[in-house]
Amino acid sequence: MGSCIFCEIAAGRSFVRMVYSDRDVLCFFPLEPEMLGHTLIVSRNHYCDMRDAPAEFGHAAFSAALRLSRHYEKALGTSAFNFMNASGAEAEQSVPHLHFHYLPRFGLENFSTWPKLPPFKTNLDILLQKLKLV
Numbered sequence: 001m002g003s004c005i006f007c008e009i010a011a012g013r014s015f016v017r018m019v020y021s022d023r024d025v026l027c028f029f030p031l032e033p034e035m036l037g038h039t040l041i042v043s044r045n046h047y048c049d050m051r052d053a054p055a056e057f058g059h060a061a062f063s064a065a066l067r068l069s070r071h072y073e074k075a076l077g078t079s080a081f082n083f084m085n086a087s088g089a090e091a092e093q094s095v096p097h098l099h100f101h102y103l104p105r106f107g108l109e110n111f112s113t114w115p116k117l118p119p120f121k122t123n124l125d126i127l128l129q130k131l132k133l134v
């Protein structure tokens with residue numbers, strides 16, 4: 001995994017500004033943050049994306065996000081956050097190593113992190129027949 005930048009960071013071979021780490025996650029600032037406090041929550045192990053990781057990793061990522069939330073509330077005065085993931089190139093995942101973007105929100109931003117998608121129509125009953133799991 002020598003060519004994976006996040007594995008290089010996990011191995012301590014690349015410098016990052018580490019906010020927090022434990023046996024499961026690394027939390028550090030991206031080189032070019034999108035906003036104040038933008039932090040990556042990265043799996044210590046190499047998983048390509050969420051489909052590649054054990055479900056238990058979700059607990060570790062969720063715990064790290066909550067830890068950042070409590071800390072950034074006190075340290076930066078944040079009031080909320082976005083917790084975002086892309087799994088797969090078609091979902092615009094840029095680094096093929098599982099990571100989440102933690103975006104602290106202050107309530108004063110004049111932007112949205114939600115995509116503006118074109119309107120579409122579908123028959124939800126037919127879709128439900130196709131997708132229902134139980």
Ligand SMILES: [Zn+2]
Nearest residue numbers: 004007046097
């Ligand atoms: Zn990796």
